Amino acid sequence: MFAICADPKTLEGLTWLGCYLTSGKHLDFYMSFVTVLALLAVTAPAAMLLGFGGAMASRARLAPLRWIGKGYSAMVRGVPDIVYFMFFVIALDQGIEYVRSRFVCDDLSAPVFQGMEFHVCNAAKVPLATASPFTFQAYGFFLAVVTFAIVFGAFVTHVLSGAMQAVPRAQLETAEAYGMSQRQVFRRILVPQMWVYALPGLTNLWMVLIKATPLLFLLSVKDIVYYARELGGTKTSAYAYSHPDWRLYYFLGLLVFYLLMTKVSEIVLTRVSLRLSKGQATAAGEAQRRGLA
Amino acid sequence: MKKLLLITTLLAASAGFASAEVVRLATEGAYPPFNLINDKGEVGGFEREFGDEVCKRAALECTWSTNEWDSIIPNLQSGNYDVIVAGMSITDERKKVIDFTQDYYPPTPSAFVGATADADCKSGPVSAQVSTIQAAHVAESGMTLLEFPTPDETVAAVRNGEAVCVFADSDYLRPLVNESNGALTFVGEPVSIGGGVGMGVRQSDQELKGKLDAAITSMKADGTLNTMIEKYFGPEGLKY
Structure with missing residues (x-):
């Protein structure tokens, strides 16, 4: 990156370290932190949306809709995450390519599944073989977001439907007595009040999501754990910068990162919890009211 | 005319692109x-x-x-x-x-590497990378197999004493042994497999x-x- 780093074998001490830490591979490592943060930023709202939909469906009056909501949450929660990441992603990828092949391939006579092999014409490959490495990374990232959102959405479904049931019946009855329709009760009373009950569960899920990001690696998205392992491993003189086993230091770095992430989340979520309890008919809300009075 | 030329060039370029x-x-x-x-x-x-x-x-x-x-x-x-x-x-x-x-x-011959030349590979766990011919060989010869996803981890296991020996391609192990300042050494004779x-x-x-x-x-x-x-x-x- 810098002119003095042109020949790493001749460098020593701090200069060596400075050059080492700014090598192309290290810059990729630093970028992978952004990847992880971006994944969290996209997945969390997506999982919330799915979860909210699932929770609404599982309380629906229409039976089939209710089955979908309950079935979704029960099925996904019952299967280990790692199975989803191994199986579902390949199925999703092949599904997309299969559908695309029906539209773009000229010759559809060859079977798509030939024994263990999966065949679609080159034009139907997603991404195309000619695409840039960045496109491949972005596609892997997209698959990861979808998979994470589906898995965590199922847990959110469960948390939110529990929270909806925790809102005191008296609150809803009062609203009904005021002449509000079911829809109005749901929007004006149930949803604003349920968050305070949902928050502990959602906080938990957020923490689990942060810790689950290394699963990205299974989707060949290079995340921070992959780079820590790769950069930290013993490097012989086949590499420009050779060093002994430094994985301990890299993983200590990751430890600090994860602890910081969870600490910041905790601070933010405590504030959110205080804010949500305001004026609620819960112990925390009551305490706040007394404190103010 | 200019436009026509441009389109022809583009077409030719895209055709060339598609055929490669x-x-x-x-x-x-x-x-x-x-x-x-x-x-x-x-x-x-x-x-x-x-x-x-x-x-x-x-x-x-x-x-x-x-x-x-x-x-x-x-x-x-x-x-x-x-x-x-x-x-x-x-x-x-x-x-x-x-x-x-x-x-x-x-x-290529595969080789055992341990901390000392007289390490008894048969006595303890031998590390090898998962789904390799070396892992299969260790398992078949009745030694205790310790599998790792990456080659680097198989060698690290010997350095930190988790495994007695590592079994891998001698071409992969040679630079590691040469640059280990005596911390690692070849044990016994190489084995030809693969x-x-x-x-x-x-x-x-x-x-x-x-x-x-x-x-x-x-x-x-x-x-x-x-x-x-x-x-x-x-x-x-x-x-x-």
Whole structure:
């Protein structure tokens, strides 16, 4: 990156370290932190949306809709995450390519599944073989977001439907007595009040999501754990910068990162919890009211 | 007229673009000197130079990607890439699911490495990389097998005392032993297993296999391959 780093074998001490830490591979490592943060930023709202939909469906009056909501949450929660990441992603990828092949391939006579092999014409490959490495990374990232959102959405479904049931019946009855329709009760009373009950569960899920990001690696998205392992491993003189086993230091770095992430989340979520309890008919809300009075 | 010319040029360009066949090569990127991710973050090592030369001779346009060793064969089958160039030994078991080109690196001896020369490998756990011929060999010979996903971890297990010995390609172990300042040493005699290293392709890709084979044959014939082996493996590297 810098002119003095042109020949790493001749460098020593701090200069060596400075050059080492700014090598192309290290810059990729630093970028992978952004990847992880971006994944969290996209997945969390997506999982919330799915979860909210699932929770609404599982309380629906229409039976089939209710089955979908309950079935979704029960099925996904019952299967280990790692199975989803191994199986579902390949199925999703092949599904997309299969559908695309029906539209773009000229010759559809060859079977798509030939024994263990999966065949679609080159034009139907997603991404195309000619695409840039960045496109491949972005596609892997997209698959990861979808998979994470589906898995965590199922847990959110469960948390939110529990929270909806925790809102005191008296609150809803009062609203009904005021002449509000079911829809109005749901929007004006149930949803604003349920968050305070949902928050502990959602906080938990957020923490689990942060810790689950290394699963990205299974989707060949290079995340921070992959780079820590790769950069930290013993490097012989086949590499420009050779060093002994430094994985301990890299993983200590990751430890600090994860602890910081969870600490910041905790601070933010405590504030959110205080804010949500305001004026609620819960112990925390009551305490706040007394404190103010 | 100008517009017409532009369109013709564009059409010609896109036609040329479409006809050049893009072949995706996959490697592990953690097995120096065969393959590694260099400090620029790109694929490097013997197989990088070898693969690029093969593509040049076979007139293929090649791009590189990396994949976990563990899932490298399933991802070939599902079409995520077209060729495996990852120091993969040709074995009968693998031939059942994929096809190999002729070998581009001769059958190499595998070796045991321990902390001291008199380490008793049979007594304790022997580490090897998962789904390798070495792991199979350790398991078959009745020693306790300790498997790791990456080659680096198999050696680290010996350094920190988790395993008594590591069993791997001697070409991979040699630089590590030489640069360990005596912390690691070869134990006992090397063992010859495997049928040489080949490029893995899908069984249905016979045309591609033919092109790669022809390129390897020409590289063996004019000595280019031996020069490359010498460059990356030193005088100990086996030649054709």
